Amino acid sequence: MTLDMSVNIAGLHLKNPIMPASGTFGFGEEYADFIDLNRLGAIVVKSVTLAPRAGNPPPRLAETAAGMLNSIAWQNPGIEVFIRDKLPFLRRFDVPVIVNVAGSSIEEYVEVVERLNDIEGVAAFELNISCPNVHEGGVAFGTSVKLASQVTAAAAQAAKLPLIIKLSPNVTAVEEFALAVEAAGAQAVSLINCPTGMAIDIQSRRPVLGNIVGGLSGPAIKPIALYQVWRVAQAVKIPVIGMGGIASATDAIEFLLAGASAVAVGMNNFIDPRNMLTIIDDLERYLKEHRIDAVSELIGALRK
Amino acid sequence: MTLDMSVNIAGLHLKNPIMPASGTFGFGEEYADFIDLNRLGAIVVKSVTLAPRAGNPPPRLAETAAGMLNSIAWQNPGIEVFIRDKLPFLRRFDVPVIVNVAGSSIEEYVEVVERLNDIEGVAAFELNISCPNVHEGGVAFGTSVKLASQVTAAAAQAAKLPLIIKLSPNVTAVEEFALAVEAAGAQAVSLINCPTGMAIDIQSRRPVLGNIVGGLSGPAIKPIALYQVWRVAQAVKIPVIGMGGIASATDAIEFLLAGASAVAVGMNNFIDPRNMLTIIDDLERYLKEHRIDAVSELIGALRK
Amino acid sequence: MFQTEGTILTNRRIKASYYHLCLEVPAVAGIAQPGQFIHIKCGDGFRHLLRRPVSIHGIDRSRGCLELLFEVKGSGTAWLAERKGGESLDLLGPLGNGFPIEPGYQNVLLVAGGIGIAPMFCLARELRLRQVEVIMLMGAKNKEWLLLEKELKDLGIVLHIATDDGSLGHHGFVTDILPHLVSQNTVDCLYACGPQGMLAGIGKMAPALDLSCYVSLEERMACGVGACRGCVVGIKDSAGNIGYKNVCSDGPVFAVEEVVF
């Protein structure tokens, strides 16, 4: 029996369904000493904007129970430096590179997409409309169905490559957003980005984060993420990339069963850089033990 | 220096700001062997409905990272049995009893409130409009601003006792709900109820919970809860009761600083029945160490 | 019911993944009854956050000790298996209701599947103290997973065995031979503890057996004291109405005819 670990997302062929979540794997090079990047299903880079962005003031991190808060926002060197300094390294690998695109206006998203369209080594776009850490733009796009479909429609028109929309969990009915961006031309959705959270230092009586609020990630949010993925996967026809607290093959399989076609590992990369490879190995083992030929058979295979 | 641990919520005088969260302390009697109920600021009972309710099918519990999912819903013996069999025990204590009221229609909420209005031993109402586990009624009230204000207005008109509205965290802008129920006559708000979540058993490939989805509680959700309390406390003028993952005096103080006038301990009662008393003791110690005369000075005292 | 700390006297692996733990906890031991359980905090409260329920396997009132017999199933019981003598355990107990024993009983049949032997052995000792004749029907995966055969015989108990693989006793389930055992012996009452499937089997054959049957159930628990309604089992009352009862506080022992399996 040969095991088929590949999945297909909006026309992208991934050799397996495991990839890093944007912002937790830098531009890939930071982890190249620790793991063979060629083994990954895809590489998703940190959000890139048109101009360089400084991000939020420090402190930017707080540890929480089974999770962490971050208020990094979109610190990145801007699209030109990304193309010049970051992308060449990634081209060395035989792994599709998904560029996470962020912006404060529809025009900015479109400009970044247009600039990247014909750049060799870019396989797809993931539009981050859901960053909890950016006040102008980011949050508004992710929490208004109307803005979410507008930015999607504009980006879909501009994009020559598959377009994934990354949804915010900080909404009442996430499937409404999924349906809206699907209708507006998204070829896949990814979720969840970080639920918004906060921590306070009771000695200084100040917020721990320089930005006061931040995004929660890690095992703590897994049940919420799994639920939202399940809800969205039932609503839309386009593929779903699931993420939120994944730290083991068990977690990854839960997301696949709930309807995700691929999954992303986020903050757990920080804890165990080898974790994605362990997940791939353990996922193969699970499929063998359960006599399943192709990982795609797990997708949405939740029994009632 | 005498320490003033008391707080005032909508006219209710609490000897200290610590109480159990509804549904995690039964009707009080379940924990009377373990702690002196007289030491609590208030006792909040499990949701009570007009008629008895069976609740959701088992399994109803799943453990998650630093938290748990429950899909218990409103299992309770109904208002008449509550009054006859449960309340007399609670009357023995010198602690205000807050009755958590649930219902599937505005009429049901109003009927329960009216039935309890003149019953000795009831100090206030907490309207649960936010249970993630009940499909008819519960969720809709908590996720529609219009329904939330309607049920609040109707209950406020009926209620002769202070009315607290318990808000759902599963919304885009929780402060909109807080403002709406404030305008409709709520005298306080409490939050958060459980964010919705899910767990899957990858061996059977079925949901772990009989109800498929459930509510997440415990330390995992604390950053989300703290953020929402902070957001609501800035928006409304009525007092806020904060809850979500509180397990220590540190946690409790974070909520007070964020603007809560009192706090509730939920699932942590299961792990450590004595936890609320430890929190009260440690809170006193913190106040002494920081030379603060009255716990009320902490409320909303977050520095920027 | 207490929340208290017990001191571990001994904790050792018996065989397979079964452990035997002896705990000094006088307040609880003083009032514990066979069929009750304790609710143990396993770890620092971050991993395996919820307490783990474990049946009382032995009660030594004079020494103020409880015995536990447990199987390592996941991270909580693995943590428990690593504890050493001298360490203390935070526990709630004794919780739940014990096995009801009518004064008139002279012959009873106990059925234990797998780790279900933990509370059944406690009950067996109690019954023998009261000079009740006991037949024990015990099932396990295979003979390596059988426990306490010698101790049961030493108590003067007639032992019948069934193993899934036939490595000892009947080849098959305890429920295969149960009707025959009941018909061949005078039995006043039957008590059972074991896997869900076994108990459901007994539930099905109970009307035909025509005797009092009590089963000890398991469900995932949070509070353990009846506060959360998380551990419920479907129960039908005498009128046939179906509702839920708490395994922790209404059980874990139920009359088999009440239970909706």
Place this chain on the structure above:
Amino acid sequence: MFQTEGTILTNRRIKASYYHLCLEVPAVAGIAQPGQFIHIKCGDGFRHLLRRPVSIHGIDRSRGCLELLFEVKGSGTAWLAERKGGESLDLLGPLGNGFPIEPGYQNVLLVAGGIGIAPMFCLARELRLRQVEVIMLMGAKNKEWLLLEKELKDLGIVLHIATDDGSLGHHGFVTDILPHLVSQNTVDCLYACGPQGMLAGIGKMAPALDLSCYVSLEERMACGVGACRGCVVGIKDSAGNIGYKNVCSDGPVFAVEEVVF
């Protein structure tokens, strides 16, 4: 940079809440430089989820060992303090950039506050190996919290001490006596590690001191490898533009004039 397991050889409390840990980890020890750090997984990944950064305090290339000197601050370092010889640690390292040492340096001044001595001692040893003259200015709460005085003297290092309570040396902060020390001695370069306030003080007086100053910074870290941008510090470039750099991968050592305190 590696993700690897190191074997603890020894781990003992020195004084106050300071611990010294000796770790066999040849791959990392083989390439480590003073000023770099390792990123340690503390526990099973439920409590103190994030790794904890700890400076390299000693490097023994021939034995493939690293020494750590750490202070118990919270639950992560408390966990580390409980580790015993023979246990292994999951770590990433060596991370960050070491202290830049120009070949021409003949006299340098090291300033260490509190646990800041951990990397400074490593640097001091390296400098002495290279026959550089070293003056060490060391600050602590009080004399009970002073570390390594004898070892430093044995290395032939001139030691100046300041304690907050005056129980030894200067009564006050290291920054009180720093300018005087610099003016009284030939100093090619200054290296400092210690509390934020001390480093900010040095940052303020640096222009007047008129010599190369390097400071080793601390920030809460997640990845430790430059991937998350979580550990940033404000940095001004030569044109005066302010941006952020990663303490983990661009630092932890920075030229003092770059840092926006």
